[in-house]
Amino acid sequence: MDLETVRTFVAAADAGQFQEAAAELAVTQQAVSKRIAALERNLGVRLFTRTPRGAELTIDGQAFLPHARELLRVAERAVASVRAVRRPLRVDVINLRGAASGLMRDFHRAHPEIELDVVTLFDIDTAVAAIRSGTIDASFRAVAAPGRPLPEGIESVRVVDEPLQLLTGPAHALAGARSVPLAQLAGHRIWMPGIVPGTEWAAYYDDLVAEYGLTIEATGPNFGSDALLDTVADTPALATFMGEHTRLVWPAGHGLRRIPVTDPTPVYPHSLLWHRDNHHPALATLRAHLAATAAGRDAAGTWAPSWVIPR
Secondary structure (H helix, E strand, O other), rough: OOOOHHHHHHHHHOOHHHHHHHHHHHOOHHHHHHHHHHHHHHHHOOOOEEOOOOOOOOHHHHHHHHHHHHHHHHHHHHHHHHOOHOOEEEEEOOOOOOEEEEEHHHHHHHHHOEEEEEEOOOOOOHHHHHHHHOOOOOOEEEOOOOOOOOOOOOEEEEEEEEEEEEOOOOOOOOOOOOOEEHHHOOOOEEEOOOOOOHHHHHHHHHHHHHHOOOOEEEEOOOOHHHHHHHHHOOOOEEEEEEOOOOOOOOOOOHOOOOEEEOEEEEEEEEEEEEEEOOOOOOHHHHHHHHHHOOOOOOOEEOOOOOOOOOO
């Protein structure tokens, strides 16, 4: 059913005259007559009776009027549900304790008037599919992984490089160091059970291992950050990598140490992904905010894989 004919019917019913309905709709009276006639043919009934004073609803017209009004209300709600200005900006941050989550908290503090919906998706394929379908508006990722270019229509910009730190327990051989050169980590066991083959962070650590001869173990089930911290605190032979902006809290008795890695400092490159046809006004605001506030990209004395997108 053509909603324009329904809208014209309601306008004519409210005005009681085709001429007034035409003026309200900014069309000719002939156009109103044609639309009403088309609707009557579609429904198989007469909706108006012409009178000297204008047009009166028939019994069928009176029966149809409340449903016609409801059709227009439903159409308005449907349009409003997808108007970007009326829905939250949906952004994937991978996890709620990492650098991307911190960037979105900063954005929210700077723009509290913008409604946000923060989600956590697992891998880049899931995130890209959600961007392409419109399920989310943007995602923070390390792109592009080697041999996996972004699909047509997906835009990206590198927003922040997050330095990695070494996290050790109090009895670890490096626990007392103020900083540690990256090459000195060769021979030490670095345990990271959250690395999943095929993900962009797995590709990142594969390159780090290959270039600096590190020993990174992803064995055992991943019980989450709390279990990881417990194990590192109690096992002198184990350490792990952690992003400088990752927010974690552990018991005081753990005595964990966060040690800067230097010469060079490995940085994890966070990029923002979005679809070029996404016109949500808050997305442009987010991109401008990140461009103005994010820092630490391509700094001297840092390392990142050759396949990440340039600054």
